[in-house]
Amino acid sequence: MLNAAASYLHTSAEIRQLCRESKFTAPTPGLAPGFVQANLVILPDDWAFEFLLFCQRNPKACPILDVTEIGSPEPKLIAPGSDLRTDLPRYKIFRQGQFWEETTDIRAFWHQNLVAFLIGCSFSFENAMIAVGLPVRHIETGKNVPMYKTNINCIPTQRFSGPLVVSMRPLPAHQVVRAVEVTQRYHKAHGSPVHIGDPSAIGIQTLENPDYGDAVPLHPGEVPVFWACGVTTQTAILQAQPEFAITHAPGHMFISDLRDEDLTL
């Protein structure tokens, strides 16, 4: 079994191999540092065009890194040779938009009509923030990032719609501009913030009760800064209620062969 100290010795391919052998089933933050981690969404092919269009229309929340050929579980662009049916630590299965079960292997659920979408995640820009000395509160405090539904509507397609979901990181006022500069480069990992300051301006009543993840403390003089979040796709899928869907389990991401810098312009 992998422990945190050993994880720094592993490449993306090694972590995927451990997942494939069911030797690793835990959350992936901090693993294979420098390699891009990705959100996973799997849908039947008759939903594929519309979901890709939804991502295209909402690129800050849903930056597409790779899309598999119909029926193929191999994301050839970002991890050739990998297998999305086995190479993530944990998955969630949905039927008719309802959660069905969690599993560590989806080979039994795979079908020739499925298409997989890999979507950028905030870990890439958090590494960049840390590299320039910006605080990332949920990492400092050993928590999950706090995430909130907003009153900002995504640009819908016929069947996919829903609120923009954001993640929040508190920053000292004098470092907010630097955080914009650093994260905007990572346009395939949510890029620059979508809002700075007053949570109520985007429909968040209180920071103390996030819709997903954990609350984190704001220190005096700190400003809440909000970035678009990949959970937006899951909300849209729950609303659209496709007959079948698979996603990664929260925090249990796909680790690709891309490097964080590959997500910058």
Add this chain to the structure above:
Amino acid sequence: MLNAAASYLHTSAEIRQLCRESKFTAPTPGLAPGFVQANLVILPDDWAFEFLLFCQRNPKACPILDVTEIGSPEPKLIAPGSDLRTDLPRYKIFRQGQFWEETTDIRAFWHQNLVAFLIGCSFSFENAMIAVGLPVRHIETGKNVPMYKTNINCIPTQRFSGPLVVSMRPLPAHQVVRAVEVTQRYHKAHGSPVHIGDPSAIGIQTLENPDYGDAVPLHPGEVPVFWACGVTTQTAILQAQPEFAITHAPGHMFISDLRDEDLTL
């Protein structure tokens, strides 16, 4: 009829209205300056997912600006209220991948299964080059930009594939870096160059015989600089041979309500 002097008084909506009334059927370069012009591709819905995926995989050549709902001729994101069946000056119709006819109105060809794709074009970054004093040779000489097929293969999908097509602009050696800096901001209008210098390194035997457009002179000390070009999509469509397709006629673009600066990160 619109003349060049008058054109500078027109907005994008006014040009589209003139097209709709068949009062304007000429090429669009220079019209409604500052407004984003776009390539048009229309395909049957069973080709839509794969074409969107092809664009997604080759974003420098095919930066997507808008995709219509199946059956709708209105690009709601970039020109609400417009009608793609009438609002371009000239179209090309293809059947089984073969050119069929050119027309100024496609209402007779429209069908409820069609999806339209609007794709960024180089006019946006050329305006930015001119604004900082960089030469744009084909504009200086009143020609069409020279375009070449390269030996760089696009990332294919199952049915769409083909060579990357590039446009070329000669630049004095000391201004090449500036051209990279200026154009890379316009990531939804082909962005930074794909190649600088030796044409043979990307499979171009001679600059004097472009595959599309006109040859332009290189002055002593100038370096050819190559950008990804939207004609790449047309080559891919000719190879895939869908039963039906419509594109804009070369140079006869759709003029959207976006501003050039909207295409920057």
